[in-house]
Amino acid sequence: MISKKCKYALKALTFMAKNKDRSTPIFSSEIASKEGIPKKFLEAILRELRNVQILQSRRGKNGGYRFNKPPNEIYLTEVMRVIDGPIALLPCVSLNYYAPCEACEENVCSIKGVFETVRNETLSILGNTSIQSLVN
Amino acid sequence: MISKKCKYALKALTFMAKNKDRSTPIFSSEIASKEGIPKKFLEAILRELRNVQILQSRRGKNGGYRFNKPPNEIYLTEVMRVIDGPIALLPCVSLNYYAPCEACEENVCSIKGVFETVRNETLSILGNTSIQSLVN
DNA sequence: AATAAATCCTATAAACTTTATAGGAATTAG
């Protein structure tokens, strides 16, 4: 399961993609009310997305958020990794968040293989789906 | 991520499949020590697997656990659903644990589609992989 | 009948994660 936070992030980005031709930045307050996301929680999410250069922000009056790269170049894998961490179902099979399984000798690990397959299939779907494509 | 509990369940079942030709049932204590699983925690797991007819058990001296159906007919989906619940990444996309997303009108949900695709791919892998196949 | 050895069951708890909320600081436009 992805977290609610991650769902909020995807919803927020999709909302922004839907409105990407506006001349002004988008307020967190607008996204929060239109998408039903708690405002302060959403602020934290948007800040994380800005920290990894998915978004850019402007403070002060008439501030708000914009994409830092076109939404058809932002893939779900990137967003999900930022918000939720690993996509793989086992730590020892994660590409971006690898961690060894403690008491498990990996060379002979019985369950590793199938979860590598799942990871590959999942990444090939989520890594080829852009935020923009969710709008269309 | 699957839980440690689920990993323990898969490891335990794999261990049992590896030893499926024994004439006597297998003790939880043996599995616990050989696989490095906390004994009491493992007992709870094995009981759950017995409750759903994956295993059968005998109490008392010379008791222990056996498969209730051949391990080549036990698929990872079944085990994972018993222990961890839904396999899908979104509640509204789960086949066995469906739950509606609260403030999300599903007909127009932007993110639902891609997670259905992920679910289908994941199920086709995990649903065709048996416990027995992990041994081979 | 007594004993040993196994599963079964319930309650509890420590640690961690998730999902926020509160209160303001900093910045910017007008």
Next chain:
DNA sequence: CTAATTCCTATAAAGTTTATAGGATTTATT
């Protein structure tokens, strides 16, 4: 100077995970 926005830190409530404790129950054997 004011209003409106993002930014930041601390806190907390609730839920989940990962066990542990202590025995109850069952069964085979002696």
